[in-house]
Structure formats: C-alpha cells, structure tokens
Amino acid sequence: MPTPDRTAAKEKFMAFLEEKNLRITTQRRAIVDTVFGTDQHFTAEQLLEWARERDESVSRATVYRTLPLLTESGLVHEMDFGKDYKIYDPNYADHPNHNHIICDDCDKIVEFESDKLDELENEISHKLGFSVKSQQLRINASCEEMKKLGECKNKDH
Amino acid sequence: MPTPDRTAAKEKFMAFLEEKNLRITTQRRAIVDTVFGTDQHFTAEQLLEWARERDESVSRATVYRTLPLLTESGLVHEMDFGKDYKIYDPNYADHPNHNHIICDDCDKIVEFESDKLDELENEISHKLGFSVKSQQLRINASCEEMKKLGECKNKDH
C-alpha cells in the first residue's frame, strides 16, 4: 500500500465531522488514515483489514458506519459494478467526473473522463424527464491482455 | 400482469433447451410461460411468486437455476442497478441494444436507445484496450415527477 500525502483530504473530513457535531474517535482516525493513505480502490472488507493493522480495535461495524460518512463528505466515491460487494475510490475529490470500465474476467478497473459522454448523457436524461444525480457508465469488457492470455482470472495487470 | 403473445420467444427457449440436451419439465414450463407472459421487468422473487400461481410446486431453487438459462439463451436480459437484487427484462430479444435510466428515489426505469452513445462507448473502450462484451449506462437520476412531488418513494408512475 503506497502512502500518499493526502493530508488535505484528511483535514477536510475532520472538518466535516466537526461541522456535523460528530466525534473524532481513535477508530475513525485509524480508518481515515487508512483511506487517505492509499491510492487504490478498496472494498469494505479490505478497509477493515488495513485499518486493523493500525488499530486492532477497529470493528467491522465501525467501518460500515464510517463509509457512508466518507461518501457523504464527497471525498470518497462509492461504486457498484454488479459484483456482490461495493468498491470505494479514495481519490475522488481530485477527479470527480470520471467513468469506469471494468473487465468482467479479471476485475481490472480503468478510469476515464469524457466531456462528450457527459454531455450526451445529460442530453438524453433531460429529454426523458430525468435530472442526472450521478452517472456511471459501466462497460463490461474483456481487456486486451486477457484476449492474449486466453484467460486472466485475478491476474495482476 | 398483461399476457402478450410471446409464443416465438417461448419456442426459441424450448429449442435452446433441446439443443443443450436439457429437459423440458413442468416447472420450467411454468416459469417460461410466466416470463414470456409479461412485458414487465421483474426480480427473481417476483418470478417465483408469479410462477407459483401457475404451478405451486415451483421452488426458489428452480427459479434461480432457470434464470441463467434464460439469460444465456439471449431472450431475457439481466440488469443490476446497484440495488441488492437483480432485475430481468423478458422483452430483450425485441430491442437488444437499449440502455436504462433509473430514478434513485422511486425505482422507475426508463429504456432508451442511442446509436451515438453506443459508438462513443465503443470508441472509448477500444482506445483503452478493452473489447466491449456488454455495456450498461446507468444514470442514477431524479425523475421530473419526483421533483414536483418533492418525494416519490415507491410511487406508481
């Protein structure tokens, strides 16, 4: 796990807690340090494991209680790719309008931005009487590497 | 539940079963009659309930075993909108390239087609080294009706 300096994000979240009159506990600190100490996407279970390395008293319940606060603050992005778990992106504040492509076979996720796509989505939504809250283009695909290998289940790309 | 005449779809599925040396059982008949006897999207649990009205011996396990066969045959489309259940579209063969917008608040689903969107998706995927297997644009949005009402949880649109 890399340890980028996302002090700004961490401080923003602490301010978010204070603003909502929520307490800064040792467990929340451990979770927040973990979240903003990585660049990687992660699942709730991964976060639990990593946070416990910093403070073994962190419980599953607290992780699941803290995750909604992190997404509500806008600093972490929650994604659902139709697998049976959700994926979280701790790097969201830096590039808030990105979409994702996921490889059905090896779970590789690639992020991209496209103004053209955003425009088209907004146009269609408006025409149909919706106002876009969030959009998620999910392209289930096979990545090139996989086509070469024939099979790439859980391979490290 | 409307009862459209989707005899063609039903026969195609029976042919699909035969081709794979799978048996045509009374339970499968009940399930298939149910699926192709409606235009509506449905969940696995709804299908179980409806199929049991035709044949009370149909079990949950058989419904869950038959659904993958229906999607594999290409006659029914499985969708995942990030809720904790999947949604099935029995009308898929008639319009196979459509996308969906879902209202986060009232679960209303609207289908639409857009060649421009399909092209853009393919272009982006290719550029990033993926070959598209299936694509699903999921726009989580609020529908107009809801904005007017202020709140529309589970309202019938």
Place this chain on the structure above:
DNA sequence: CAGTCAATCGAGACCGAGTCTCATTATCAA
C-alpha cells in the same frame, strides 16, 4: 481535572439475495 452524558464503540445476532447439497422424482431415448 473530575463529572456528565450523548455519541460511539465492539460483539455478535440478524437480514436477505442467492447458492449448494442431497435424497427423491421425472424425463426421455432405447
């Protein structure tokens, strides 16, 4: 620095969609 008390905690029961097992039943080709 002690006192207060609601916010927060951990453990584990619980939930619900979906899967799996296994003994029994039913399909269908011969």
Place this chain on the structure above:
DNA sequence: TTGATAATGAGACTCGGTCTCGATTGACTG
C-alpha cells in the same frame, strides 16, 4: 417399460451488509 441421469424441493448455508444493546469514551462544563 425401463434405465441412466437430469432435475427437482427443502432447507442448510454463504456472504455482504445492518441492527441491537450494554459498555465505553470524547468533548464540553465547571
């Protein structure tokens, strides 16, 4: 009809996630 075996139902099980409840603790007060 019969035999091989696909398919069945009941219910145990899995697993991500939620909820409950009694114990703990952060943060403010004096």
